């Protein structure tokens with residue numbers, strides 16, 4: 001079997017091995033593939049992996065030997081799954097590989113908003129402490145989390161794990177989910193309406209998928225319902241936030257800080273409104289990327305193809 005990986009670099013920049021896929025066929029791995037080369041590179045391959053390179057209906061029609069598309073990610077919006085289904089192509093994704101990594105990262109963003117560790121360290125190295133009159137100084141208000149409310153929009157795998165860590169910091173959790181599971185409620189973790197979450201949370205963290213119903217869920221109207229000085233975290237998907245509205249709220253101080261790992265268009269455009277906003281942390285979509293989590297992704301990606309070859313496809317998203 002011929003196996004092609006169209007854009008393997010972010011999954012494996014060199015610290016992992018492709019040997020699991022090599023064992024299943026003749027493997028060619030491309031670091032990146034420009035759109036105009038997708039058809040040529042897939043050629044007569046039967047199995048194709050993509051992370052963020054689009055596989056369109058046109059590509060599907062031009063590559064009739066393709067039988068399996070593996071996504072090296074959870075989100076599979078880069079693939080025309082309907083066209084794949086019509087052609088009898090199985091599309092498999094990796095539904096859960098980075099829950100702990102993304103939850104940990106979300107809290108790293110929150111702690112950075114509360115303490116500005118990096119900025120304080122840089123100030124010390126630049127000599128500000130050596131030349132300071134007092135034995136300590138801080139550049140921003142420092143924030144204690146214990147006793148504050150942590151609002152989670154999308155109480156799924158990552159949202160729940162993030163909420164567990166927030167509780168370890170002494171925070172109370174307010175969760176909003178389209179499909180609440182009341183069995184998860186405890187004294188310190190309650191489902192609430194979206195309006196109540198907006199009104200009572202000190203920190204709001206986004207963990208719902210990007211759907212038409214969630215696109216722009218953070219906008220000027222929902223921000224107006226929030227507490228003054230709220231902090232906002234987004235490690236889910238950029239378009240959940242209307243970035244121009246968040247920028248205005250940051251610059252006015254309504255939102256005291258925000259930290260996002262994802263933006264509306266990636267890589268970020270230089271004119272993205274959040275680039276110049278006050279008290280804004282932006283990182284380049286790395287919450288998923290510790291080696292441990294990428295290894296798990298690799299293992300599941302290999303297993304997806306092995307199960308497909310065995311006639312028992314798993315993690316199929318276009319049944």
Ligand code: NAD
Nearest residue numbers: 154155156157158159177178179207208209235236287288
């Ligand atoms: P999940 O499916 O376990 O949880 C999503 C939750 O959102 C579910 O409980 C679902 O019921 C809920 N939901 C659906 N529609 C909703 C709505 N309209 N309003 C409120 N809640 C709604 O998914 P997960 O594994 O927790 O992942 C969550 C998101 O994290 C993914 O969709 C993905 O976009 C993002 N993610 C980001 C990274 C990163 O590197 N930054 C990595 C992995 C995943």
